[in-house]
Amino acid sequence: MTAKTLIDFDIDRYMRASRRVDLSDVDWDDIPNHPLSAGDIMCMHYMMDIETHTVIYLRDLLASRAANDPQVTAFLSCWVYEELWHGEAFSDFLRHYGVELPAEPKLPDGSTPMPSRPNRVKAIRERLGVGHQFALLPTMFGSLVSRHFVALHMAWGAINELTTLTAYYALIRRSSNPQLHAMLRKVIQDERRHFAFYRAQARARLENAPPRVRALIRWVFENVWSPVGTGPKSEEEVDALALYLFGDSDEGREQARSIDAMVSEMPGLEGLTLLGDVVDRAVERARATPGYAGVPTAAASSATSGTPMALSRRDSDRNAKPLISVEV
Numbered sequence: 001m002t003a004k005t006l007i008d009f010d011i012d013r014y015m016r017a018s019r020r021v022d023l024s025d026v027d028w029d030d031i032p033n034h035p036l037s038a039g040d041i042m043c044m045h046y047m048m049d050i051e052t053h054t055v056i057y058l059r060d061l062l063a064s065r066a067a068n069d070p071q072v073t074a075f076l077s078c079w080v081y082e083e084l085w086h087g088e089a090f091s092d093f094l095r096h097y098g099v100e101l102p103a104e105p106k107l108p109d110g111s112t113p114m115p116s117r118p119n120r121v122k123a124i125r126e127r128l129g130v131g132h133q134f135a136l137l138p139t140m141f142g143s144l145v146s147r148h149f150v151a152l153h154m155a156w157g158a159i160n161e162l163t164t165l166t167a168y169y170a171l172i173r174r175s176s177n178p179q180l181h182a183m184l185r186k187v188i189q190d191e192r193r194h195f196a197f198y199r200a201q202a203r204a205r206l207e208n209a210p211p212r213v214r215a216l217i218r219w220v221f222e223n224v225w226s227p228v229g230t231g232p233k234s235e236e237e238v239d240a241l242a243l244y245l246f247g248d249s250d251e252g253r254e255q256a257r258s259i260d261a262m263v264s265e266m267p268g269l270e271g272l273t274l275l276g277d278v279v280d281r282a283v284e285r286a287r288a289t290p291g292y293a294g295v296p297t298a299a300a301s302s303a304t305s306g307t308p309m310a311l312s313r314r315d316s317d318r319n320a321k322p323l324i325s326v327e328v
């Protein structure tokens with residue numbers, strides 16, 4: 001970055017304001033009084049696992065040239081702390097509702113020690129191993145694009161954060177649990193700040209990058225990019241979430257399109273339809289394979305009819321293959 005580059009984000013203000021998400025608005029005792037659908041619970045497990053996985057994404061970011069920038073590392077220091085507590089928020093919420101898979105050790109007084117769900121988290125990371133797909137990117141392309149390669153990480157982060165907060169809005173739309181709404185609205189406030197940082201960084205760095213670097217970054221998004229959660233989650237789990245939150249209705253589709261519209265505003269990334277394509281491919285796979293991703297066959301076959309789809313996991317189907325499973 002040159003000295004004249006303007007990053008449109010107040011890192012000083014962000015650092016001073018950074019803290020554990022305040023969930024005092026949530027009435028925790030009231031949570032089990034309002035039903036969560038199987039689809040809601042599926043989404044919350046996905047979100048919990050990926051929020052908790054943020055520290056692994058941090059490892060990958062610090063392996064890149066992003067680690068040389070004190071503004072970036074200051075942000076990342078606060079970011080990973082806030083994301084840790086987002087994961088705990090989902091964990092707490094699910095436990096108050098009565099869901100904890102696998103069952104985890106308790107303290108003698110029955111309370112849950114922090115960090116919660118260590119067996120689940122450990123199993124996910126061990127299954128994934130070290131050096132998974134995203135971690136390989138800096139090695140593959142870093143030497144080619146030099147200092148400008150950080151723009152890719154920042155753009156990728158912006159898409160992840162916007163996808164996350166848009167998914168939380170979509171879950172508010174799909175779920176009828178008012179306490180879940182209250183929790184998600186507080187988490188969304190944090191995600192908005194995260195998104196603002198990554199977007200400002202990405203825009204400035206892409207603006208400064210030579211055309212050949214911008215072209216390479218575009219190629220990565222067209223050919224290598226995958227939605228947040230890919231890796232820790234299987235393709236079917238990612239599809240199930242995409243279908244439940246964005247493939248269920250015109251409104252869901254519009255939410256996915258809003259993410260692509262943001263991507264299109266970034267220099268060099270105009271016209272990409274990343275999230276729309278994710279939903280389209282998920283619909284195609286659901287149509288091709290009966291029962292795939294928990295989608296009822298009738299709903300999948302009407303996926304291209306132009307009418308709102310009921311591409312949700314069947315709440316009443318107790319025999320359906322669990323979409324979120326952790327082997328311990």
Ligand SMILES: [Fe+2]
Pocket residue numbers: 051082083086164191
């Ligand atoms: Fe988060």
Ligand SMILES: [Fe+2]
Pocket residue numbers: 083161164190191194195
């Ligand atoms: Fe975030």
